[in-house]
Amino acid sequence: MSDRKYRIQEKTENTMARTQALEVQEKKEQVSKEEKTVPARYFIPNTDIYETEDALTVIMEVPGVVKQAIEVSVENDVVRVEARIDPGKYEGFEPVYTEYNIGHFARSFTLSNKIDQQEISAQLGDGVLTLTLKKAKAAMPRQIAVN
Amino acid sequence: MAMLFSDPFDSLLSFQQALDTFRASNWLGASPSASGTYPPLNVFRKGDDLVLIAEVPGIRKKDLQVQVKGNTVRIAGTKAVQYGDNNAVHRRERLAGRFDRAISVPVEIDADKVQAECRDGMLALFLPRAERDKPKSIPVG
Numbered sequence: 001m002s003d004r005k006y007r008i009q010e011k012t013e014n015t016m017a018r019t020q021a022l023e024v025q026e027k028k029e030q031v032s033k034e035e036k037t038v039p040a041r042y043f044i045p046n047t048d049i050y051e052t053e054d055a056l057t058v059i060m061e062v063p064g065v066v067k068q069a070i071e072v073s074v075e076n077d078v079v080r081v082e083a084r085i086d087p088g089k090y091e092g093f094e095p096v097y098t099e100y101n102i103g104h105f106a107r108s109f110t111l112s113n114k115i116d117q118q119e120i121s122a123q124l125g126d127g128v129l130t131l132t133l134k135k136a137k138a139a140m141p142r143q144i145a146v147n
Numbered sequence: 148m149a150m151l152f153s154d155p156f157d158s159l160l161s162f163q164q165a166l167d168t169f170r171a172s173n174w175l176g177a178s179p180s181a182s183g184t185y186p187p188l189n190v191f192r193k194g195d196d197l198v199l200i201a202e203v204p205g206i207r208k209k210d211l212q213v214q215v216k217g218n219t220v221r222i223a224g225t226k227a228v229q230y231g232d233n234n235a236v237h238r239r240e241r242l243a244g245r246f247d248r249a250i251s252v253p254v255e256i257d258a259d260k261v262q263a264e265c266r267d268g269m270l271a272l273f274l275p276r277a278e279r280d281k282p283k284s285i286p287v288g
Contacts, residue, residue: 022185022186022226022242022243022244022245022246023184023185023242024184024185024186024187025240025242046240046241046242047238047240047241048228048236048238048239048240048241049236049237049238050230050231050234050235050236050237051234051235051237052231052234052235057231057234059241061204061205061241061268062204062268063202063203063204063267063268063269064202064267064268064269065267065268066267090191092193093191093192093193093198094191094192094193095189095190095191095192096190096191096192096197097189097190098189098190099184099187099188099189100187100188100189100202102189124267126203126204126205126206126207126267126268127202127203127204127205127267127268127269128204128205128268
């Protein structure tokens with residue numbers, strides 16, 4: 001009951017948020033357990049995750065990243081995305097006023113569903129990466145007809 | 148009780164004072180009509196000119212509006228996040244909504260030569276400094 005109440009509350013909050021003006025979301029820097037050989041800053045991209053009957057959709061905001069600089073891997077039920085920006089674009093630019101940090105993006109999720117490794121598709125548009133991870137056939141709900 | 152029968156001249160005087168402070172202050176003055184802090188932006192200097200770069204992931208070009216007047220740049224638009232039907236939402240971090248922001252830069256901009264570029268969720272505005280605003284070099288004779 002309390003869980004349901006909480007959900008309803010969350011829903012109203014979301015609809016409220018949609019009518020409001022956009023606010024700046026702070027870029028969170030990634031604190032990784034593993035270290036990188038190259039000293040670079042990594043940020044956690046804002047991510048939406050949806051699940052439909054046959055697939056899991058992961059949508060990430062990776063502004064400034066080109067298609068070629070994105071790496072997506074699924075290993076041991078962990079989907080990992082690494083998106084690198086090109087710092088060379090800022091060469092010759094002298095910062096005079098800054099509001100956000102510049103760095104690469106990385107994030108990984110442990111999947112709770114079995115994913116068909118062969119059927120992962122990725123799309124990039126306007127700085128938004130959309131991953132579609134098709135669920136493995138065995139994990140899909142099976143309709144059983146009652147005779 | 149004393150509050151009820153305050154001196155009318157006293158209240159008129161304080162009203163006058165409040166009005167004067169309001170007029171003398173920078174607050175609520177003739178500022179651009181836009182408000183808000185989205186999108187976050189960085190301003191760089193390149194030679195004489197300024198480059199303004201904003202992160203606008205998920206915003207289509209046609210939903211962006213850029214205006215320049217004098218030394219003020221206005222960026223407005225809408226960010227839409229599509230939610231499909233029949234979806235179980237596990238995580239929702241991306242925000243959607245309208246935004247309208249204006250900033251003033253400390254140099255005068257040549258509005259006719261401003262270039263705007265939007266690629267991969269980044270908006271870049273090239274703001275060339277107006278010729279008449281550039282400092283003149285005076286040779287020491």
